[in-house]
Amino acid sequence: MKYVIALLLGLVTGAFLFAAGLIFNPFSGERALSPLSVTDAQTVTLSYSAAASDAIVFTNDGESSTKPYPEKVLQLWEAPIRQTWALATVMRDARNETAGYGIKLSSLSESTRLLAGQATVNSVWYVYLPGRGGLFIEQTENYWDYIRNIVLPAYRSAADIWKGTWRGNMTSGPGALGTAKVVGSSGEFANMQTDGVESLAVNVWRVDSGPIAADGTLLIELPNQSTLPEEDTLLELD
Amino acid sequence: MLGIAATAGALYALPLVDQHREVSYISVAPNGGNRESFHINIPVDRVMVGAAEQSTASTAGVDWPEDEILAAASAEMFKLRNERGDVVGVAARAVAREDDTDVIDWVLHLPARGTLFFNMQAAPQESGSRLGRLRSGTQEFEPLSGTVVERWVVDQSGDEDAPDGRIELLATYVGKLEPVE
Numbered sequence: 001m002k003y004v005i006a007l008l009l010g011l012v013t014g015a016f017l018f019a020a021g022l023i024f025n026p027f028s029g030e031r032a033l034s035p036l037s038v039t040d041a042q043t044v045t046l047s048y049s050a051a052a053s054d055a056i057v058f059t060n061d062g063e064s065s066t067k068p069y070p071e072k073v074l075q076l077w078e079a080p081i082r083q084t085w086a087l088a089t090v091m092r093d094a095r096n097e098t099a100g101y102g103i104k105l106s107s108l109s110e111s112t113r114l115l116a117g118q119a120t121v122n123s124v125w126y127v128y129l130p131g132r133g134g135l136f137i138e139q140t141e142n143y144w145d146y147i148r149n150i151v152l153p154a155y156r157s158a159a160d161i162w163k164g165t166w167r168g169n170m171t172s173g174p175g176a177l178g179t180a181k182v183v184g185s186s187g188e189f190a191n192m193q194t195d196g197v198e199s200l201a202v203n204v205w206r207v208d209s210g211p212i213a214a215d216g217t218l219l220i221e222l223p224n225q226s227t228l229p230e231e232d233t234l235l236e237l238d
Numbered sequence: 239m240l241g242i243a244a245t246a247g248a249l250y251a252l253p254l255v256d257q258h259r260e261v262s263y264i265s266v267a268p269n270g271g272n273r274e275s276f277h278i279n280i281p282v283d284r285v286m287v288g289a290a291e292q293s294t295a296s297t298a299g300v301d302w303p304e305d306e307i308l309a310a311a312s313a314e315m316f317k318l319r320n321e322r323g324d325v326v327g328v329a330a331r332a333v334a335r336e337d338d339t340d341v342i343d344w345v346l347h348l349p350a351r352g353t354l355f356f357n358m359q360a361a362p363q364e365s366g367s368r369l370g371r372l373r374s375g376t377q378e379f380e381p382l383s384g385t386v387v388e389r390w391v392v393d394q395s396g397d398e399d400a401p402d403g404r405i406e407l408l409a410t411y412v413g414k415l416e417p418v419e
Contacts, residue, residue, distance in 0.1 A: 014239060130311055131307075134357075
């Protein structure tokens with residue numbers, strides 16, 4: 001019997017040691033600067049509040065730490081969308097004035113590999129800027145640094161809260177340099193294909209409500225000329 | 239050591255995320271390509287409707303920003319169903335008025351499969367339906383081009399708990415054209 005107990009205790013200790021090594025691994029995470037931060041091209045910078053209560057709408061399965069807002073909004077409880085969350089929010093320009101709105105749809109990704117420091121989320125943005133046009137942004141995001149620097153410390157805290165200053169690039173693909181793929185839809189962005197990066201700056205995160213003081217930023221590079229061929233004709237449908 | 243190895247092995251072998259997949263009902267279009275039908279029951283599948291001067295009573299407390307810049311723009315968010323009526327994703331429809339023309343875009347997000355982004359024609363067809371072009375796709379839709387037809391179908395079942403109607407989205411996917419070498 002004592003050998004079984006020793007084996008079980010050894011297994012549990014080993015699991016804890018492995019988890020600690022994974023979380024505190026100095027060789028994992030902390031990605032370098034985004035390539036767009038040193039671009040010579042013109043950029044569009046849009047910011048939004050990442051706190052759910054500042055959104056027009058935030059919804060998920062209703063059981064996550066971040067609660068849906070407004071309270072009565074329809075929740076995404078069905079099995080195929082249970083690991084999905086949706087956000088509609090006001091997008092602000094560099095002068096902190098309303099520039100348009102954005103809708104973000106995100107889902108946990110099956111390519112998540114914690115051993116490789118990847119807590120991956122597939123997400124898309126639709127951003128509409130009145131007077132300028134619409135943009136569709138496709139990206140994979142890596143939340144591993146966010147989890148180990150903010151979420152886990154908040155759970156370890158006696159007050160169930162994390163306070164501090166954390167800033168990180170969330171976008172990890174699909175671009176080879178860790179950039180998002182941006183496709184223009186209308187207006188001055190029509191037929192445009194370019195790159196973008198999303199980053200988060202977090203100051204307060206609570207276990208029972210998620211980010212309280214947090215801002216997101218979308219940085220979109222403007223190409224010098226349109227790169228997507230125009231296709232005026234739609235396929236005939238039967 | 240055994241505990242470390244077991245934890246590492248479990249993390250390597252077991253998927254941490256496994257998205258639920260409903261069966262996809264895809265048919266072959268007569269002139270090539272694949273066809274898939276989605277629909278949205280109104281109002282039960284509506285997550286959000288955001289527009290200036292809207293009635294907040296019909297929108298679960300959603301307040302559309304009062305900024306003048308957003309006065310000519312509106313956005314809706316829905317649960318998206320497949321042909322059989324199972325919820326398979328989340329969809330967003332954006333409408334804006336630009337230079338006397340409507341800009342209408344659809345985003346269909348299917349977590350287990352990817353996302354479709356359609357840009358719609360401003361003017362509807364004579365039949366009332368509206369055509370759109372697939373501008374971008376992600377994951378399994380990334381190598382595809384295609385179209386979508388959007389139409390509103392009023393419910394005529396007369397059932398007490400029936401929805402007012404449904405938005406039907408008939409997507410047709412074809413492979414992207416590659417230049418001949």
